[in-house]
Amino acid sequence: MKLTTRGRYGLRAVIDLAVHTDDEAVALSQIAERQGISMNYLEQLIAKLKKSGIVHGIRGAQGGYVLAMPADEISVGDILRALEGDLSPVDCYELNNSDTPCSSSDICVTKYVWKRISDSINDAVDGIMLSDLVAESKKVQAEAGITQVNQSKQTC
Amino acid sequence: MKLTTRGRYGLRAVIDLAVHTDDEAVALSQIAERQGISMNYLEQLIAKLKKSGIVHGIRGAQGGYVLAMPADEISVGDILRALEGDLSPVDCYELNNSDTPCSSSDICVTKYVWKRISDSINDAVDGIMLSDLVAESKKVQAEAGITQVNQSKQTC
DNA sequence: TTAATATCCGAGTAATTTAATAGGAATTAA
DNA sequence: TTAATTCCTATTAAATTACTCGGATATTAA
Numbered sequence: 001m002k003l004t005t006r007g008r009y010g011l012r013a014v015i016d017l018a019v020h021t022d023d024e025a026v027a028l029s030q031i032a033e034r035q036g037i038s039m040n041y042l043e044q045l046i047a048k049l050k051k052s053g054i055v056h057g058i059r060g061a062q063g064g065y066v067l068a069m070p071a072d073e074i075s076v077g078d079i080l081r082a083l084e085g086d087l088s089p090v091d092c093y094e095l096n097n098s099d100t101p102c103s104s105s106d107i108c109v110t111k112y113v114w115k116r117i118s119d120s121i122n123d124a125v126d127g128i129m130l131s132d133l134v135a136e137s138k139k140v141q142a143e144a145g146i147t148q149v150n151q152s153k154q155t156c
Numbered sequence: 157m158k159l160t161t162r163g164r165y166g167l168r169a170v171i172d173l174a175v176h177t178d179d180e181a182v183a184l185s186q187i188a189e190r191q192g193i194s195m196n197y198l199e200q201l202i203a204k205l206k207k208s209g210i211v212h213g214i215r216g217a218q219g220g221y222v223l224a225m226p227a228d229e230i231s232v233g234d235i236l237r238a239l240e241g242d243l244s245p246v247d248c249y250e251l252n253n254s255d256t257p258c259s260s261s262d263i264c265v266t267k268y269v270w271k272r273i274s275d276s277i278n279d280a281v282d283g284i285m286l287s288d289l290v291a292e293s294k295k296v297q298a299e300a301g302i303t304q305v306n307q308s309k310q311t312c
Numbered sequence: 313t314t315a316a317t318a319t320c321c322g323a324g325t326a327a328t329t330t331a332a333t334a335g336g337a338a339t340t341a342a
Numbered sequence: 343t344t345a346a347t348t349c350c351t352a353t354t355a356a357a358t359t360a361c362t363c364g365g366a367t368a369t370t371a372a
Contacts, residue, residue, distance in 0.1 A: 001277070003157055003245045005331065011266055027347070041332055047349080060340025061346040076269055089159045090312035104310060107300050109293045110167055113232055113284055114312060120276040121157070128269055137265045144263050154260060156246035156270060161360065183318070197361055203320080216369020217317040 003084060008156060009037050010045040010083040011076065012149075017055065018071045018134045019141075025064030036149045045083060052082035071134055077125035087125065088118040159240060164312060165193050166201040166239040167232065168305075173211065174227045174290045175297075181220030192305045201239060208238035227290055233281035243281065244274040 016031045028046060032039035046065060049055045056068040067074065081087060086096050092114055093102040102108065172187045184202060188195035202221060205211045212224040223230065237243060242252050248270055249258040258264065 001157060001159055001163075001240055001243050001245065002247070004329090007157075008246060008266070011269070015265060025347095029347085038332070040334070043349080044332090050349095057348055058340090059338075059348045061344090062341055063339080063347050065348090084157055087157050089157065090164060091158070092312040095312075098311060100311065102310060102312065104305050107296050107305075108312070109171060109289050109296060110164070110312065112292065113167070113281070113289070116280045116284065117277060120280040121273060124272045124276040125269070128272065133265050133269070136268065137263075140263050140265060149260050149263075154258065155254060155256065156248040156251075156258065156264070156267065160358090181318095185318085194361070196363075199320080200361090206320095213319055214369090215317095215319045215367075217315095218370060219318045219368085221319090 001089065003080070005041075006045055006048070007080050007084045008154075009035070009042065010049065011079055013037065013042060013045060014049065014054065014067075014074075014079050014130065015133050015137055017065055018067060018130055019137050021066060024062070025058045025066050027064040030064075034149065036154075048082050049079070052078070054078060054082055067130075070131075072129050072131035074130040075126045076128040076130065076133070077122055079130070080125055087121045088114065089121075090114045157245065159236070161197075162201055162204070163236050163240045164310075165191070165198065166205065167235055169193070169198060169201060170205065170210065170223075170230075170235050170286065171289050171293055173221055174223060174286055175293050177222060180218070181214045181222050183220040186220075190305065192310075204238050205235070208234070210234060210238055223286075226287075228285050228287035230286040231282045232284040232286065232289070233278055235286070236281055243277045244270065245277075246270045 012035050013031050016035055017026050020026050020030070020034075028042055029039055031037075032042050035042075046055060046057075050057055050065075053068050054074060055065045057063070057065055077087070088096050091098045092105075092111055093100065094105055094111060095115055095118055105111065168191050169187050172191055173182050176182050176186070176190075184198055185195055187193075188198050191198075202211060202213075206213055206221075209224050210230060211221045213219070213221055233243070244252050247254045248261075248267055249256065250261055250267060251271055251274055261267065
């Protein structure tokens, strides 16, 4: 039940992008450096965000990325689902529309458990907007006077 | 953010055990057969449940497993945490007491997200008792007249 | 006492997924 | 044209998952 680095790095990258957006596009190299994430890897993550319509890429010199929508219209759920796929704890045909139908869905009891978990996760992440995190981030950074993440490995 | 087969199989095994408990202990071979799970693998899972004090093993002939507590005192959260470890979406020093302190916890914004997710998951699973699932299972099985899981692969 | 039935325990392993790295093509501003 | 940048795909090492296997230990019943 752990998120992968895709979700963790990707969310940090989007927050970083949102925080550092003025009129110009933000280059991925800047986000990668500030967040201490390999740029090559970050490219793959931002590709998922682009595919889901959360960010928009601008090619060429002076290019970069911008949010495709206002930060208060992007939920953490949108971001995490783009990066991790659906946030359900199981691949269940009835919950998500999983690829293969489930042979024992008629006598399956655990599906009630999975649905409760799934709903609670999605409710939680859909209730937090990117703008909330941007506001929090600006507040915290103003207090600490730091914009760059520490070198040492982060687990979250 | 998916549970592994440990959590999925293990929860099904505990429900099966609880449903089929009369006065005698239930042999693992019976659970394995009914649930279509390899007995060798199930052994490893039940070992975790034993270690967490959820089931109790009785060795020797006519032995097997019994619940270590009444089913209405065992939550789905207890079971899943025994099988999967903590249900937090990240290894965060402040959330769980993770092994390594986090270098950037003072400027970390995502921790608020992880805490909301973690709390919502734990609240959900701690609110469902094994006895609830046993009751549901007996109801469903009475309707369907089936006690054994279908051969074909289950994804949940 | 012996045989059968179980749990208990640890080692090994194939398959899958994760977390990257790497290289180059396409696009655009200066 | 050149430098900066996104875009795209292939490859790979490490970790994790999902098992299998073999045998030791305990208990009951004949």
